[in-house]
Amino acid sequence: MERASAASHGRKILWAVGILILATGMAAAQNPSFYTKWTNYTSANGFPPGEVYCVTVDGNRVWAGTGHGLVLLENGRVQKVFTTKDGLAGSAVMSVAVDQLTGDVWIGTFGGLSRYSGGQFKNYTNLTSGLANDLVYGVAVQGQYLWVATTAGVNRLDTHTGSWSIFNESNAPFEEPWTYGISVGAEKIYFAVWGGGVLSYDRANHYWKPYTDPDGEMELVLYRNQGLIHNIVSSVSWNPDTKTFWASTYFGLSSYDGRNWHNYLTKDSGLPSNFINAVKSRGNQVWACTQKGLSEFNPTTNTWVTYRPDLKTGRGEILITRPDGSKRQIASSSTLAHNYILNLDFQGDDLWVATANGLSHGTRQPRKVAAIPR
Amino acid sequence: MNNRILLPHDEGVCFFSIDPSMSNRTHSKVATILASAAMLAVFLLQPAARPWASAQSKTKTAVPYASIATDGESYAGPGRESAFNLTGPVLYIGLLAPLRGPEKADGEALVAAAKMALRDATRRPMPAGRRLELAIGDESGPSWGHVSDVILHLVLQQDVLALITSTNGTDAHISEQVGNRIGIPILTLANDATTTQIDIPWIFRLGPSDDLQAQIVASNLYRKRGLKSVLLISDADHDGRGGDQAMQQAARSMGAPPPDELALDPLHPDFASAVARIHTHPPQAIVLWTRADIAATLLSFLQHANIHAPVYLSQQAAQAGPGLAFSPLAGQATGAPTSGDAWTIDGDGQSATARASFVSRYRQRTGSSPSAAAAEAYDAVCLTVRAVRAAGPNRARVRDQLARVRDFPGVSGTIVFDRQGNNPSPVHLAALEQQTTSTVTGDSPK
Known part of the structure; x- marks a missing residue:
């Protein structure tokens, strides 16, 4: 009897969850709101010229890494x-992380690692510290530890003791040591490795696990959801809400929820490009920073929305790809500073986007857009 | 950790997980039922699992889900606007080369060839009265940290228009990663195919890949000469592993027995042990996939030990190491190797006149014959100058010009860049001449 009751109860919960998901999806489909208000920070209004490589939000502060230094916006x-x-250790700033406990800002540059604390910079280089290499692509804070992605492996700095650890092919399953990005999860740290796929580090058990392209072919993907789509991984993002990590590569997007892999290419998704510089995921949102625009993917509704200036005219456009593959294009009065997207971060519901021609701030607006006549 | 059973079929790959903790009877029953259900599901859902569907599935050609060749895309990035132009009367082409330590001779050969090319290619004045110069970075150093700093200096401080890297595959990858972020064309002499097996728009590889070289060598070893016992000596590093895999794969593809392997620590190569092993198990031929200085020393050891098996050297191994020089007549020397010969890979289709002129002038300047890598360095500079003439002082537009290179008559061979930046031009086996005998250092071979 108890077992039957429990089963019935379980079924009710399943139904409720199913209805909730359906309702959420329908609400999203019926009342879409898009990022139609964009404020751009470019050389035209005093921002450093050229690429913005990274952006990190810290409350009402925004840190942007450019080829000409680190920009602080408040x-x-x-x-x-x-x-x-x-x-600053180097002029080209690739990554920024803020320690929420101390307020210290850690900056990964092409020239070493910097810590900005109390209005002063302290630098760590290959020659002056345990830093594995001065080419620093990623930084991330995990409690008292700072994780650093370098071209010669991963560093972990214990900020309490000042001791450095290095992880590379000599003590971890790195196929290659060239590390491009980091994402900190509650239990694991994930690393994007150029040529080495994704690596996870189990924080409690100090256990490394590699996730690599299973077909062993660099130029081919044999089966769609075979595993990681390519071994050259540009970034990784752990989504704590869906317990999934997302990996961007220069040949498609991958996700892994611990059981199943899903891969996405332009030919069978709403991705505008297979060349993806970065990915970031939270809740039902997956944001892909591609060379042909910024895409939001909702895995629940299987809907893609891409924001970009039209590649020919420069006018704002929003491309929507529905689950059945049908597409709709609508105009936007403002748009991102450039279609080549390198990175993004969230400020509440707002977006801060690093582009090849400046920083863009996007705000979601009630729908006031018109379909572009074809 | 779960045990996994892999069941391949023509539509995909299925994984069944078996939890080892399920040891009691109930769990076994559950597992059996679940496994049966899963098998049934596979049977019903996958046409390939159904006997009546097998005939149909056998007629299908296996088509990969995606390939870079068909699903790749062109570069849509920034930087072509005049605002991104490099300024100043002098523009720089970067060259990364080893100028100290055991690879010094290789690096100096690249520099000599690059300087010759710059002089030749800029005889006609550059547009807008600009001058082109080489910015040379020494990549030899104790650690990668040094190489990274040199690359950064060339890219960020010297503002090079393009960066030419040596045959070192690791340094090519590091340069490619920087080039991809900053937006700098990279022309590499490395044979590491993984540098161009992805849709990175910034890299161009001039020489033959490890795979292509291995195919040529293996074809000669196994098909033409019918050899069975081949020893492969490689460096225990990134480049050595790449060559090792390529040779193993080439042997497999020809149904030949895999070559015996001997990996040498490139920092402390144990030549004496290597030669002792060759004495104990004499191979019919030896393949060297090592640094040039290691290859040269090994050849000397072999000579002193009266080992006369034919030797095949990868292009990296056959650079200007002490005692080695690339034969200018290599293009014509396509016959079968004989005992005691040394062979390497050379490009096809180069203009005989241009090649002879290059070899002759290079010899006059340096006193030695150019290696294949030196010829490629010459071509890399010529290609860059040509691109700068057409594109102006702009890295992205120089990249676009390089991406359009088709049938360039280089002194290293015909250069064609495919959409991934490979040069798929044919290559052939060529003879190596030994100009002088280098001094054997270390322990004498037993």
Whole structure:
């Protein structure tokens, strides 16, 4: 009797969850809202010229890494551009992480690692510290530890003791040591490795696990959901809400929920490009930073929305790809600073997007857009 | 950790997980039922699992889900606008080469060839009265940290328009990663095919891949000469592993027995042990996939030990190491190797006149024959100068020009860049001449 009751109860919960998912999907489909208000920070309004490589939101502060230094914005205004003259380790800034406990800002540059604390920079280089290499692609804070992705492996700095650990092919299953990105999860740290797929590090058990392209072919993908789509991984993002990690590559997008892999290419999804510089995921959102626009994918509704300036006219456009593959294009009065997207971060529901021609701030607006006549 | 049973079929791959903790009878029954259900599901859902569908499935050609050749895309990135132009009267072409340590001779050969090319290619004045110069970075150093700093200096401080990298595959990858972020064309002399097996728009590889070289060598060893016992000596590093895999795969593809392997620590190569092993188990031929200095020393050891098996060297191994020089007549020397010969890979289709002129002038300047890598360095500079003439001082537009290179008559062979930046031009086996005998250092071979 008890077992039957429990089974009945379980069925009710399943139904309720199913209805909730359906309702959410229908609501999203019926009342879509898009990022139609974009404010761009470019050389035209005093921002450093060229690429913005990374962006990190810290409350009302936004840190943007450019080829000409680190930009601090507060409440949407540029406060300061830090350069090597201010003490930054390198002028090309690839990554920024903020320690929420200490307020320290960690900056990965092409020239070493910097810590900005109390208005002062302290630098760590290959020669002056345990840093594996001065080409720093990623930084991430995990409690007292700072994880650093370098071209010669992964570093872990214990910020309490100042001791450095290095992980590379000599002590971990790195197929290659060239590490491009980091994502910190509650139980594991995930690393994007150029030529080595995704690596996870189990925080409690100190156990490394590699996820690589199972077909062993660099130029081919044998089966659609075979596993990681390509071994050259540009970034990784752990989504704690869906317990899934997403990996971007220069030949498609992959996700793994612990049981199943799903791969996405332009030919069978709403991705505007297979060349993906970065991915970030939270809740039902997966954001792919591609060379042909910024895409939001909702795995629940299987809907893609891509934002970009039209590649020919430069006018704003929003491309929607529905689950059945049908597409709709609508115009947007404002748009991103460039179609080549390198990175993004969230500020509540707002987006801060690193593009090849400046930083863009996007706000979701009630729908006021018109379909572009074909 | 779960045990996994892999069941391949023509539509996909199925994984069944068996939890080892399920040891009691109930769990076994559940597992049996689940496994049966799963098998039934596979049977019903997958046409390939159904006997009546097998005839149909056998007629299907296995088509990969995707390939870069068909699903790749062109570069849609930034940087072509004049705002991104490099400024100043002098523009730089970067060259990464080993200028100290055991690979010094290889690096100097690249520099000599690059300088010759720059002089030749800029005889006609550059547009807007600009001058082109080489910015040379020394990649030899104790660690990768040094190489990274040199690359950064060339890219960020010297603002090179393009960067030419040596035959070192690791340094090619590091340069490619930087080039991909910053937006710098990379022309590499490395034979590591993985540098161009992805849709990175910034890299161009001039020489033959390890795979292509291995195919040529293996074809000669196994098909033409019918050899069975081949020893492969490689460096225990990234490049050595790449060559090792390529040779094993080539042997497999020809149904030949895999070559015996001997990996040498490139920092402390144990030549004496290697030669002792060759004495104990004499191979019919030896393949060297090592650094050039290691290959040269090994050849000397073999000579002193009266080992006369034919030797095949990868292009990286056959650079200007002490005692080795690339034969200018290699293009014509396509006969079967004989005992005691040394062979390597050379490009096809180069203009005989241009090649002879290059070899002659190179010899006059340096006193030695150019290696294949030196010839490629010459071509890399010529291609870059040509691209700069057409594109102006702009990295992205120079990249676009390089991506359009078709049938360039280089002194290293015909150069064609496919959409991934490979040069798929044919190559052939060529003879190596030994100009001088290098001094054997270390322990004498037993």
